[in-house]
Amino acid sequence: MASKDRILRGKEETRTNIxxxxxxxxxxxxxQALSMRKIADMIEYTAPIIYxxxxxxxxxxxxxxxxxxxxLAERMETAKAKHRLPGKQLESMWMAxxxxxxxxxxxxxxxxxxxxxxxxxxxxxxxxKKPSELISEVIREIMKHKNPTExxxxxxxYTFWSVVHGLISINIVRQGVSDDINQQVLSxxxxxxxxxxxx
Amino acid sequence: MASKDRILRGKEETRTNIxxxxxxxxxxxxxQALSMRKIADMIEYTAPIIYxxxxxxxxxxxxxxxxxxxxLAERMETAKAKHRLPGKQLESMWMAxxxxxxxxxxxxxxxxxxxxxxxxxxxxxxxxKKPSELISEVIREIMKHKNPTExxxxxxxYTFWSVVHGLISINIVRQGVSDDINQQVLSxxxxxxxxxxxx
DNA sequence: TACCTTTGTTTAACAGTGTTAGATTCTTTT
DNA sequence: AAAAGAATCTAACACTGTTAAACAAAGGTA
Numbered sequence: 001m002a003s004k005d006r007i008l009r010g011k012e013e014t015r016t017n018i019x020x021x022x023x024x025x026x027x028x029x030x031x032q033a034l035s036m037r038k039i040a041d042m043i044e045y046t047a048p049i050i051y052x053x054x055x056x057x058x059x060x061x062x063x064x065x066x067x068x069x070x071x072l073a074e075r076m077e078t079a080k081a082k083h084r085l086p087g088k089q090l091e092s093m094w095m096a097x098x099x100x101x102x103x104x105x106x107x108x109x110x111x112x113x114x115x116x117x118x119x120x121x122x123x124x125x126x127x128x129k130k131p132s133e134l135i136s137e138v139i140r141e142i143m144k145h146k147n148p149t150e151x152x153x154x155x156x157x158y159t160f161w162s163v164v165h166g167l168i169s170i171n172i173v174r175q176g177v178s179d180d181i182n183q184q185v186l187s188x189x190x191x192x193x194x195x196x197x198x199x
Numbered sequence: 200m201a202s203k204d205r206i207l208r209g210k211e212e213t214r215t216n217i218x219x220x221x222x223x224x225x226x227x228x229x230x231q232a233l234s235m236r237k238i239a240d241m242i243e244y245t246a247p248i249i250y251x252x253x254x255x256x257x258x259x260x261x262x263x264x265x266x267x268x269x270x271l272a273e274r275m276e277t278a279k280a281k282h283r284l285p286g287k288q289l290e291s292m293w294m295a296x297x298x299x300x301x302x303x304x305x306x307x308x309x310x311x312x313x314x315x316x317x318x319x320x321x322x323x324x325x326x327x328k329k330p331s332e333l334i335s336e337v338i339r340e341i342m343k344h345k346n347p348t349e350x351x352x353x354x355x356x357y358t359f360w361s362v363v364h365g366l367i368s369i370n371i372v373r374q375g376v377s378d379d380i381n382q383q384v385l386s387x388x389x390x391x392x393x394x395x396x397x398x
Numbered sequence: 399t400a401c402c403t404t405t406g407t408t409t410a411a412c413a414g415t416g417t418t419a420g421a422t423t424c425t426t427t428t
Numbered sequence: 429a430a431a432a433g434a435a436t437c438t439a440a441c442a443c444t445g446t447t448a449a450a451c452a453a454a455g456g457t458a
Binding site: 091101134171 | 329353368
């Protein structure tokens with residue numbers, strides 16, 4: 001019967017309406033401000049009907065997370081298709097990853113568990129600067145024979161920090177990376193960067 | 200008057216009691232489960248007195264964040280003091296950073312905004328694996344002349360991912376890194392890793 | 399048409415959250 | 429002992445996720 005189809009289509013539509021509403025609230029007010037009642041308001045229903053379509057709030061976020069990974073994969077695929085040399089392909093794919101993270105920041109935060117609510121308040125707190133100063137000092141020392149600019153030191157500091165923090169947060173969010181690989185990636189990266197600096 | 204001192208000391212003590220209670224709840228149940236009433240229960244008071252010591256919940260978390268950076272800086276300083284060569288110092292300091300992140304995971308999550316609530320549910324979702332497979336494929340291609348093991352490919356994949364995700368999440372949490380430095384760190388790291396793979 | 403069942407939707411509630419105002423109890427000072 | 433001050437609690441507000449029960453509308457059946 002066609003009416004059954006129409007109803008089915010209608011149900012599927014409000015399902016995606018829920019997802020779209022959740023995403024738009026996340027984009028506009030941040031994920032911490034997302035609530036079932038806000039979603040319901042936006043799709044002009046009351047909160048409990050959402051539970052006809054999703055088990056709970058986390059299920060909505062999980063589905064958006066999956067959609068996010070899909071979008072990311074798409075971007076990386078088209079980025080790869082633009083080049084033939086594998087080296088260029090890799091560069092292009094990671095650039096696509098980078099661009100995705102900022103153009104679809106809310107998706108990315110969901111996918112990789114990146115908050116930004118609380119500690120953003122004190123960006124220049126002294127205790128917060130201490131570790132960066134400690135490291136920068138040693139980088140300056142190790143590079144003193146080639147008179148580096150402050151930007152260069154900063155660049156190397158962020159290179160270190162990125163790889164270490166990245167590996168850590170990947171491990172925290174997606175636990176199950178083998179310790180062996182962790183240790184190899186970490187020490188390889190560290191000695192690689194240190195060599196690049198000293199050379 | 201000594202009684203005034205005793206009272207002052209008492210106030211300072213419940214202040215740190217609040218911080219300790221918050222930390223212990225965060226450690227035991229995760230930060231998403233932290234509530235003012237739970238803190239109050241733990242220090243055997245009712246919730247509103249906490250507001251005599253802290254403006255709001257975020258202020259407690261901010262203070263713990265600062266304490267975390269202090270502890271991290273301490274560890275990095277003692278790690279540095281164990282070596283004389285700057286290269287060894289850097290390695291040791293970043294290892295201290297690494298160890299801190301896991302031994303004081305809750306502090307680290309607060310400091311760098313690393314969640315882990317929702318997307319941890321589906322670690323092996325197919326849409327989640329797509330990007331990693333896409334990249335690994337190209338790494339395999341680029342390394343095919345030296346018959347790499349699957350572990351080696353995995354290692355390089357995580358090296359890429361760590362640096363890119365690390366830089367991204369640092370930018371999201373601590374906005375204000377100059378675009379120039381971002382671009383330099385990113386492309387430097389990418390070409391550096393690609394060269395290491397191809398060599 | 400009348401009834402019954404199924405489906406969609408809402409209301410009301412529970413237990414919890416951060417936070418504030420007002421009342422209350424205790425301690426110190428006069 | 430009375431008044432003033434500080435410390436603490438009760439009660440409330442406006443939210444949160446979630447569930448059970450009530451209600452209304454539609455469908456099928458007799």
